[in-house]
Amino acid sequence: MALLEVKDLQVRVEDREILHGLSLTVNPGEVHAIMGPNGSGKSTLSHVIAGKPGYEVTGGQILFRGEDLLEMAPDERAAKGVFLAFQYPVEIPGVATMNFLRTALNAQRKARGESEYSTPDFLKKVREVSKSLNIPQDMLKRGVNVGFSGGEKKRNEILQMALFEPSLCILDEMDSGLDIDALRIAADGVNALRSPERAMVVITHYQRLLNYIVPDFVHVMAKGSVVKTGGKELALELEGSGYAQFEHAA
Amino acid sequence: MNLVLSKTDSGRAVSNVFVKANGRLPGAGSVADIRARAFEAYKRAGLPHRRIEEWKYTDLRVLMHHVLPLAPQPDAAALARARAAVAQAAVEKRAVEGAAKLVLVDGVFSPNLSDIAELGQSVNVRTLREVLDDPANEGRGDLLLTTTTDAVISLNAAMVTDGVVITVTDGTELCRPIQIVHVATTSSASSFTRSHLRLGKGVQAAVVESFVAVEGARNHQANDAVIVSVGEAANLDHLHVMVGGADATNISSGFFVLEASAKLKLFSMNCGGAVSRYQAFITLAGEGSELSANGINLVRDKQHGDTTLIVDHVVPHCTSRANFRAAVDDRGHSVFQGRIIVRPDAQKTDGRMMTRALLLSDEAEADNKPELDICADDVTCGHGAASGALDEALLFYLRARGLSEKEAQALLIQAFLGEAIEEIADRTLREFAILQAERWLGARG
Ligand SMILES: Nc1ncnc2c1ncn2[C@@H]1O[C@H](COP(=O)(O)OP(=O)(O)O)[C@@H](O)[C@H]1O
Ligand SMILES: [Mg+2]
Numbered sequence: 001m002a003l004l005e006v007k008d009l010q011v012r013v014e015d016r017e018i019l020h021g022l023s024l025t026v027n028p029g030e031v032h033a034i035m036g037p038n039g040s041g042k043s044t045l046s047h048v049i050a051g052k053p054g055y056e057v058t059g060g061q062i063l064f065r066g067e068d069l070l071e072m073a074p075d076e077r078a079a080k081g082v083f084l085a086f087q088y089p090v091e092i093p094g095v096a097t098m099n100f101l102r103t104a105l106n107a108q109r110k111a112r113g114e115s116e117y118s119t120p121d122f123l124k125k126v127r128e129v130s131k132s133l134n135i136p137q138d139m140l141k142r143g144v145n146v147g148f149s150g151g152e153k154k155r156n157e158i159l160q161m162a163l164f165e166p167s168l169c170i171l172d173e174m175d176s177g178l179d180i181d182a183l184r185i186a187a188d189g190v191n192a193l194r195s196p197e198r199a200m201v202v203i204t205h206y207q208r209l210l211n212y213i214v215p216d217f218v219h220v221m222a223k224g225s226v227v228k229t230g231g232k233e234l235a236l237e238l239e240g241s242g243y244a245q246f247e248h249a250a
Numbered sequence: 251m252n253l254v255l256s257k258t259d260s261g262r263a264v265s266n267v268f269v270k271a272n273g274r275l276p277g278a279g280s281v282a283d284i285r286a287r288a289f290e291a292y293k294r295a296g297l298p299h300r301r302i303e304e305w306k307y308t309d310l311r312v313l314m315h316h317v318l319p320l321a322p323q324p325d326a327a328a329l330a331r332a333r334a335a336v337a338q339a340a341v342e343k344r345a346v347e348g349a350a351k352l353v354l355v356d357g358v359f360s361p362n363l364s365d366i367a368e369l370g371q372s373v374n375v376r377t378l379r380e381v382l383d384d385p386a387n388e389g390r391g392d393l394l395l396t397t398t399t400d401a402v403i404s405l406n407a408a409m410v411t412d413g414v415v416i417t418v419t420d421g422t423e424l425c426r427p428i429q430i431v432h433v434a435t436t437s438s439a440s441s442f443t444r445s446h447l448r449l450g451k452g453v454q455a456a457v458v459e460s461f462v463a464v465e466g467a468r469n470h471q472a473n474d475a476v477i478v479s480v481g482e483a484a485n486l487d488h489l490h491v492m493v494g495g496a497d498a499t500n501i502s503s504g505f506f507v508l509e510a511s512a513k514l515k516l517f518s519m520n521c522g523g524a525v526s527r528y529q530a531f532i533t534l535a536g537e538g539s540e541l542s543a544n545g546i547n548l549v550r551d552k553q554h555g556d557t558t559l560i561v562d563h564v565v566p567h568c569t570s571r572a573n574f575r576a577a578v579d580d581r582g583h584s585v586f587q588g589r590i591i592v593r594p595d596a597q598k599t600d601g602r603m604m605t606r607a608l609l610l611s612d613e614a615e616a617d618n619k620p621e622l623d624i625c626a627d628d629v630t631c632g633h634g635a636a637s638g639a640l641d642e643a644l645l646f647y648l649r650a651r652g653l654s655e656k657e658a659q660a661l662l663i664q665a666f667l668g669e670a671i672e673e674i675a676d677r678t679l680r681e682f683a684i685l686q687a688e689r690w691l692g693a694r695g
Contacts, residue, residue: 050650053642078652090647094665100651103661108652143665160651 001066003028003199004049004168010059011041011048018044020224021060026168029196033210033235034203036221037243042203043087045221046172050084051077064168078104079111083166085157087173087203092144097156100144101126105163129162133189150177151186158189169193170201175209187212207239222246267440271320271409277382277391284391289408295401304400307585307617308556313525314499318471320409321356321439329355332433333363335464339431344493346458346682349429356434357411357441372422378413378444393446396477398531402501406475409442420450420481427456427487427678432472434463434498440471447478449486451509456487456676459502461523463495471499478505480512482536487515487676490530493522493686496551500526508568510536517674518545518574519683520555521690529558534568534596541570544673546683548690549582556585561603563596570600575670576607576637577663578614579694588620592629599629607637608666610659610694660691 004026011019018041026032036042048055049062051074062069069077092100106116117125130140133155145153154174161169171190175183190200190213202213210218210232218234219226220243227246228234268289275285297314298305324332332355339345352375353363359377366375381387382394393415394407414430430445449455457478463470480486492500500523508514518528532541547555561570576584586605607616618635640662648658667687674680 052646052650073655074646074649075652075654075658078650084650086647086650090641090643092644092647092662092665094668095661100648100661103657104648104651104653107654107657111652164652 002026002063003065004201005063006045006049006060007063008060009045009048009057009062011044012056012058013044013054017058018224019048022221022225024219024226026199026201028167028199030217031194031200031202031213031215033215033218034201034221035205035207035218035235035238037247038205040221041224042221043172046084046170046201046203049170050074050082075107076111078164078166079108081167083161083164083169085154085161085169085171085174087176089145089153089157091146091148093146095144097140097142097144098126101140101160101163104160108164125163129159132192133159133162134185135159151179151182154178154186155182155189158186162189162193167198168201169198170203172203173205174202175204175206183209184212207235210235220246267317267319268408274320274323274411275409276379276411279388281382281388281391281394284394285408288394288404291399292401292404292408295404298401304558304587307587308525308527308554310402313554314471317405318438318440318469320411321434321436321441321470324355324358324360324435328435329360329362331435331464332360335433335435335462336363336431339462343682343685344462345431345460346427346429346678348678349427349458351429351431352414353431353433354412354414354443356436356439357443359412359414368426369428372419373424373428374417374419376415378410378415378446381415393444396475396505400503400529402473403475403503406442406444406473406503409473410444410475411442413443413445415446417448418450418453418455421452422450423454424456427458427676429458429460430476432459432461432474434461434467434470434472434495437466437468437470440473442473444475444477447476449479449481449484451481451483453481453484453486455485456489456679458489458491458679460491460493461498461500462493463498467495469497470495471501473501475503476505479507480509480514482509483511484509485513487674487679488517489674489679489683490516490518490528491686492520492526492528496522496524498523502526502528504528504530506530506532507535508533508539508541511538512536513540514542515673515675516541516543517679517683518557519686520546520557521548521686523553523555525554527556527558529560531560531562532570533562533564534570535564537565537567539568541568541572542673543570543572544670545574546667546670546687547574547576547584547586548687549576549584550579550694552581554583554585556587558585559588559603560591561589561601562591562593563599563601564593565595566597566599568596568599570602572603572605573670573673574605575667576605576616577610577667578607578616579610581611581613581615583615583617585617586619586635588633590622590624590631590633592622592624592626592631594625597626597628599626599631601629601631603633605635606666608663609637609639610663656694660694663691664688
């Protein structure tokens with residue numbers, strides 16, 4: 001069964017249609033790249049999959065392992081294995097990162113009927129993952145994303161992804177604001193999570209990221225729908241020709 | 251028309267209350283004269299209402315209607331219930347752990363429920379009644395005087411039945427907090443208490459005032475005043491906690507005078523009562539004194555919680571910081587009024603006042619009004635106020651990570667309140683405040 005099926009999705013924000021019948025099927029183990037110019041609706045798609053309020057779905061459906069995702073609250077989706085690494089992770093002053101990680105992990109496990117992590121197991125796991133992502137321990141003591149640089153915020157998203165072990169990872173512009181070294185570390189973190197059971201949807205504006213996270217499929221989005229789908233070579237093609245051709249076509 | 255009627259009504263009711271109570275009130279001679287004058291002053295003004303600037307948002311004629319009769323002198327049964335309530339509060343962690351308790355039951359000091367002996371030699375505790383009744387103290391009517399003309403304080407001076415008068419000798423470092431516990435055991439009655447706290451030079455102390463009602467005591471009105479002087483280079487952590495019954499009315503006034511280099515950390519915590527007003531008047535009277543005033547106001551149902559803070563900079567080189575936060579649920583109403591006064595001599599004053607309210611329901615209401623009143627030119631002062639709902643973007647981030655709506659809200663409310671609570675220096679007091687806030691959050695429907 002497909003992991004994620006987006007069928008003819010139509011989405012409005014404040015009476016303006018942003019997605020005009022978008023379809024996408026993602027199977028376990030696959031890595032899909034979604035590329036497209038600014039404003040084409042990439043973040044909107046990721047938000048609707050994660051369940052962000054404020055979007056009106058006026059047509060189509062989203063199935064996750066055959067279940068209607070749109071009927072689920074955002075926390076239910078998270079517990080079922082949907083994870084969105086945000087383009088703009090928010091800062092949450094006063095909520096210590098460590099406390100947040102533990103609360104979130106245990107909330108998900110509880111919702112799945114699993115036992116809570118013991119403190120030593122949890123700490124061990126966080127330590128391992130943060131080390132591999134080059135995240136210093138003192139960062140975890142601060143408020144969630146508070147005072148983090150752009151790159152640190154992105155690494156914190158990947159840390160969560162590694163910790164929660166979701167089956168669908170959506171990465172929204174993970175590369176924005178990262179220099180080449182930071183990009184490599186983050187991409188290594190993502191690649192380490194690739195597995196036959198887990199799928200990734202990598203949203204990016206630039207082809208550069210796809211040198212590090214090599215996709216199985218590339219979709220080009222323009223003006224609210226997928227206008228072209230191909231293999232990884234499509235990304236390279238875009239690098240040369242740009243998005244202009246699709247913007248006219250859409 | 252209505253207003254006149256209600257004033258006359260409440261005036262008459264109170265006149266009866268005063269006449270009836272008179273035989274029970276301590277102090278003769280000049281003390282009695284001061285009382286009578288205080289009562290006259292109250293009668294002229296009546297309960298404060300919305301056209302009195304200081305009470306604009308807390309109209310006691312609407313919220314309180316009238317002053318209830320004085321609670322009777324507690325009998326053995328009342329004291330037994332109070333003892334049980336104090337013990338229960340300790341079990342339920344609604345009392346500060348390890349504090350030396352001074353207990354007032356229905357406005358009367360109860361030596362048997364108190365831990366005076368544990369305070370040691372350097373702390374002198376007498377009851378206000380004792381001091382006012384002492385023939386040698388004929389002149390101690392000053393204990394009933396304050397600098398304000400506030401009608402509720404006049405009423406307090408007129409009606410006060412008891413309180414504690416605490417003196418801590420120079421250089422003492424108290425190793426445990428002192429907790430003044432007010433217990434209400436009767437329904438539809440009022441109590442009036444006044445306490446004095448004098449900290450000598452270099453004293454280090456932590457003081458808590460708290461209010462509880464025994465099971466079944468309904469509709470109690472408390473009017474309390476605490477007058478504190480913080481000696482030169484002394485350090486006081488002062489916590490005012492209102493966790494009392496859901497139908498209680500609590501009017502508390504605190505007067506603090508800081509001598510040179512004294513430090514006051516004041517925290518007010520309101521998470522109970524139908525109507526509560528905590529008004530603190532702080533005078534930075536000695537150079538280099540520092541105030542850090544913080545508090546949280548947690549209101550729900552139809553509760554009304556008011557914090558009023560007057561910070562008076564009289565001399566140069568003093569610092570004041572205020573950070574107050576309210577969480578308002580259901581149809582609750584929170585009020586914060588504050589003023590930083592900088593007198594002409596108080597150059598180099600550094601004063602700041604922030605207040606924020608979190609509105610947790612569509613019907614929740616918050617009034618925030620910090621003000622500056624500056625008469626010196628070389629000062630740094632600022633104030634700010636904000637109210638609003640929980641940030642949707644933050645809520646969604648947490649929910650996308652698996653937290654339920656309630657869990658996500660609780661985490662954000664806790665973080666919001668935590669920024670005020672973490673200002674409490676004393677660890678025991680801080681943990682106590684955190685626990686009360688968690689409890690309030692846990693009870694959110
Ligand atoms: N909350 C919103 N209110 C109004 N318009 C929005 C909102 N979110 C997105 N849009 C609009 O939807 C379009 C797609 O935006 P977005 O999904 O962020 O694109 P992308 O991520 O591809 O850059 C843009 O035209 C944007 O202005
Ligand atoms: Mg985007």
